Amino acid sequence: MPNFWKVVNEVIEKSDILLLVLDSRLIDYTRNAEIEKKIERQGKKIIYVLNKCDLVEKDELDSVKDEFDYCVFMSAVKHLGTNILRSEIMKLAKGQKVTVGVLGYPNVGKSSVINAISGGGGKAGTGRMPGYTKGLQRIKVSEKLYMLDAPGVLPYKEDDEVKHLLTGSKDPHKAKDPDMAAEYLLEQFADRDWYGIGNVDENEYVLEKVAQKLNYLKKGGEPDIKRAAVKVIVDWQKGNIK
Ligand SMILES: Nc1nc2c(ncn2[C@@H]2O[C@H](COP(=O)(O)OP(=O)(O)OP(=O)(O)O)[C@@H](O)[C@H]2O)c(=O)[nH]1
Numbered sequence: 001m002p003n004f005w006k007v008v009n010e011v012i013e014k015s016d017i018l019l020l021v022l023d024s025r026l027i028d029y030t031r032n033a034e035i036e037k038k039i040e041r042q043g044k045k046i047i048y049v050l051n052k053c054d055l056v057e058k059d060e061l062d063s064v065k066d067e068f069d070y071c072v073f074m075s076a077v078k079h080l081g082t083n084i085l086r087s088e089i090m091k092l093a094k095g096q097k098v099t100v101g102v103l104g105y106p107n108v109g110k111s112s113v114i115n116a117i118s119g120g121g122g123k124a125g126t127g128r129m130p131g132y133t134k135g136l137q138r139i140k141v142s143e144k145l146y147m148l149d150a151p152g153v154l155p156y157k158e159d160d161e162v163k164h165l166l167t168g169s170k171d172p173h174k175a176k177d178p179d180m181a182a183e184y185l186l187e188q189f190a191d192r193d194w195y196g197i198g199n200v201d202e203n204e205y206v207l208e209k210v211a212q213k214l215n216y217l218k219k220g221g222e223p224d225i226k227r228a229a230v231k232v233i234v235d236w237q238k239g240n241i242k
């Protein structure tokens with residue numbers, strides 16, 4: 001993982017406007033007060049981009065709108081919000097040439113947002129696994145608009161694997177303990193019954209039922225909990241379950 005403050009400071013310094021990209025499913029998780037303060041202290045403007053909004057219900061989003069001064073709901077993959085975001089940027093830029101830096105957790109869709117704004121063409125590399133973007137990259141969108149794509153960064157003091165798995169900042173295959181994050185999702189959204197396991201009794205273990213349902217069995221027929229947990233998190237990160 002690249003050095004957090006080194007990346008953040010460099011992007012802030014080189015930018016006139018900052019896009020802070022958040023995951024619409026986990027807004028509070030992916031917000032970072034320290035970065036916000038730092039940008040404000042430097043008198044630079046922030047636009048919050050609530051990306052992956054295709055993965056949440058609209059009424060959920062309406063209720064968070066008031067939390068932000070400038071925010072745009074966006075789906076970089078479905079091209080929702082692209083024009084609004086571009087016009088918000090140009091409004092703040094007041095017709096001047098601007099550099100817009102893009103910051104956020106790994107895998108929230110920073111590079112995808114840049115590509116959407118650039119009108120496709122895939123100028124910024126994107127990938128399913130967190131940690132795709134390696135170094136700072138300057139991308140010309142138009143004569144007046146330049147964007148800085150940065151690697152995703154996690155605050156140092158954070159060492160919360162569950163959070164990193166839920167936000168897509170960590171590859172579930174490399175998780176020490178994927179069970180906790182998977183259980184959290186399955187319990188939090190039990191009503192959605194993603195894997196068709198039906199009701200889970202108190203004395204049953206939800207991941208065990210998922211493993212059985214998916215036919216993930218170890219030699220001897222025991223359910224492969226870990227494999228099921230990784231599958232649940234991968235599905236969540238990819239937006240296959242929502
Ligand atoms: N459903 C959905 N998926 C998205 C959206 N935006 C990006 N993704 C997916 O999220 C994954 C990460 O996208 P990237 O643009 O590479 O994310 P990033 O923040 O640049 O990631 P790093 O460079 O690794 O920090 C990719 O699989 C994208 O297809 C969106 O609006 N909706």
Ligand SMILES: [Mg+2]
Binds near residue numbers: 125133
């Ligand atoms: Mg990237």
